[in-house]
Amino acid sequence: MGLVELLKSHILCHLIIGYVFLASGLLVNLLQLCTLPLWWFNKQLARTVNCRLAYCISSQGVALLDWWSGTKCTLYTDPKDYPMYGKENGIVVLNHNFEVDFLCGWSFCERFGVLGSSKVLVKKELAYMPVIGWMWYFLEIVFCKRKWEEDRIAVTQSLKKLRDYPENFWFLLFCEGTRFTAQKHQISMEVAEKKGLPKLKHHLLPRTKGFWVTVQNLRGSVVAVYDTVLNFRNNETPTLLGILSGKKYHADLYVRRIPLESIPEGEAECAAWLHKLYQEKDNFQEEYIQTGRYPGPIVNSPQRPWPLVNWLCWSVLVLYPLGVFLVSLVSTGSTLSILVSVAFCSAASLVFRWMIGQTEISKGSGYGNKGNNNG
Numbered sequence: 490m491g492l493v494e495l496l497k498s499h500i501l502c503h504l505i506i507g508y509v510f511l512a513s514g515l516l517v518n519l520l521q522l523c524t525l526p527l528w529w530f531n532k533q534l535a536r537t538v539n540c541r542l543a544y545c546i547s548s549q550g551v552a553l554l555d556w557w558s559g560t561k562c563t564l565y566t567d568p569k570d571y572p573m574y575g576k577e578n579g580i581v582v583l584n585h586n587f588e589v590d591f592l593c594g595w596s597f598c599e600r601f602g603v604l605g606s607s608k609v610l611v612k613k614e615l616a617y618m619p620v621i622g623w624m625w626y627f628l629e630i631v632f633c634k635r636k637w638e639e640d641r642i643a644v645t646q647s648l649k650k651l652r653d654y655p656e657n658f659w660f661l662l663f664c665e666g667t668r669f670t671a672q673k674h675q676i677s678m679e680v681a682e683k684k685g686l687p688k689l690k691h692h693l694l695p696r697t698k699g700f701w702v703t704v705q706n707l708r709g710s711v712v713a714v715y716d717t718v719l720n721f722r723n724n725e726t727p728t729l730l731g732i733l734s735g736k737k738y739h740a741d742l743y744v745r746r747i748p749l750e751s752i753p754e755g756e757a758e759c760a761a762w763l764h765k766l767y768q769e770k771d772n773f774q775e776e777y778i779q780t781g782r783y784p785g786p787i788v789n790s791p792q793r794p795w796p797l798v799n800w801l802c803w804s805v806l807v808l809y810p811l812g813v814f815l816v817s818l819v820s821t822g823s824t825l826s827i828l829v830s831v832a833f834c835s836a837a838s839l840v841f842r843w844m845i846g847q848t849e850i851s852k853g854s855g856y857g858n859k860g861n862n863n864g
């Protein structure tokens with residue numbers, strides 16, 4: 490292991506990265522709170538400002554993936570569709586198999602200039618997470634409880650608000666509703682069998698209601714569905730801790746653009762369409778496993794330097810006062826203030842570790858497990 494690799498895997502580096510993320514993130518959350526009065530006077534301006542502020546947070550994740558760990562993301566898509574990416578609103582349907590799929594998603598959003606504005610149908614539990622969850626509140630992210638009786642009205646209302654959104658956005662849907670595990674796969678295939686649907690080898694059975702309600706409510710403002718399949722080379726299953734330790738991975742993403750007008754309007758027809766889409770996704774996945782490629786050519790989608798610039802700027806801004814504070818603490822601080830500071834840093838480290846834990850499949854919810862559909 491070289492010196493740089495050793496440094497990247499050192500806990501001190503992780504603590505510094507965690508401190509920059511939490512301190513800058515909470516500062517951005519505070520700035521977002523300050524935009525509240527603006528919503529009354531100029532809602533569209535408030536939304537634009539919040540997109541820029543959110544970029545300051547989520548692009549740190551991209552910097553971590555692209556620049557710190559050096560992970561490469563290769564895009565397979567039709568070159569004819571490529572110019573449309575980022576220039577129109579799209580619904581992204583992505584397979585939910587990896588702990589860092591959201592980071593790869595963010596990385597592609599960044600390349601196409603829609604990182605600050607991008608949306609997702611996300612479980613309500615994540616709304617309470619400091620920094621990211623609080624940021625999402627100001628981005629008008631759509632939260633769901635994964636209980637259709639309760640979600641139907643709330644999700645519809647949130648989606649309707651996005652119709653006049655001033656920035657182009659991608660709306661991410663993990664239609665499986667939870668991360669892939671062998672047990673959840675077995676159970677969802679039992680459901681597929683009962684419903685007379687063909688089995689899927691690599692995906693959980695998709696939940697169709699969220700997709701249908703999203704398509705119906707965003708018709709007119711969203712132009713296309715982007716069917717996307719993500720995989721990592723060499724059968725790797727990357728983790729956020731691995732990326733934090735500087736481990737380099739190689740992601741391959743397949744994107745297929747499907748015009749929204751080709752999707753049926755009725756609920757049953759739309760559900761059948763989604764089930765067919767997942768069978769096709771399963772075939773693309775199988776092709777990737779067999780050949781190491783997706784259909785179609787590789788298109789160059791270059792990284793931009795802005796996540797790194799943003800990260801460096803925030804690092805200087807929050808590390809300088811920390812340095813000054815530590816020097817004064819050591820030179821003049823009492824034992825009590827040193828102890829209080831150590832306790833505070835330990836608590837912040839635990840919060841950061843807890844946030845990382847949210848990405849870990851082993852700590853995932855019981856949703857989709859037998860007898861615990863909404864667990």
Ligand SMILES: CCCCC/C=C\C/C=C\CCCCCCCC(=O)SCCNC(=O)CCNC(=O)[C@H](O)C(C)(C)COP(=O)(O)OP(=O)(O)OC[C@H]1O[C@@H](n2cnc3c(N)ncnc32)[C@H](O)[C@@H]1OP(=O)(O)O
Pocket residue numbers: 581583591593594595597598607608609610611612633634635636637638640659660661662663664665666667676677680693694695696697698699700717742857858862863
């Ligand atoms: C590459 C480009 C990327 C771009 C990225 C863009 C943006 C990035 C932005 C942010 C990144 C951050 C990412 C954060 C990730 C976090 C994401 C999540 O939180 S995923 C969880 C939340 N999302 C979803 O659940 C979406 C899918 N779910 C639905 O659509 C659901 O229908 C619902 C609307 C949530 C309602 O939930 P409910 O449980 O009530 O579902 P259903 O009503 O559908 O369930 C009953 C239905 O399902 C059948 N059933 C029962 N058991 C199963 C099973 N195990 N598997 C499948 N189906 C099952 C049951 O028979 C019922 O069927 P029917 O509908 O026919 O009656």
Ligand SMILES: CCCCCCCCCCCCCCCCCC(=O)OC[C@@H](O)COP(=O)(O)O
Pocket residue numbers: 506510549550552553585591612615621663666667668844845847848852853854855856
């Ligand atoms: C330098 C910058 C550092 C950035 C590091 C960021 C550290 C903390 C990041 C935490 C961000 C978490 C936000 C996304 C969480 C993704 C978790 C997820 O994918 O949710 C799972 C749900 O789909 C379903 O849940 P389960 O039913 O599977 O349970």
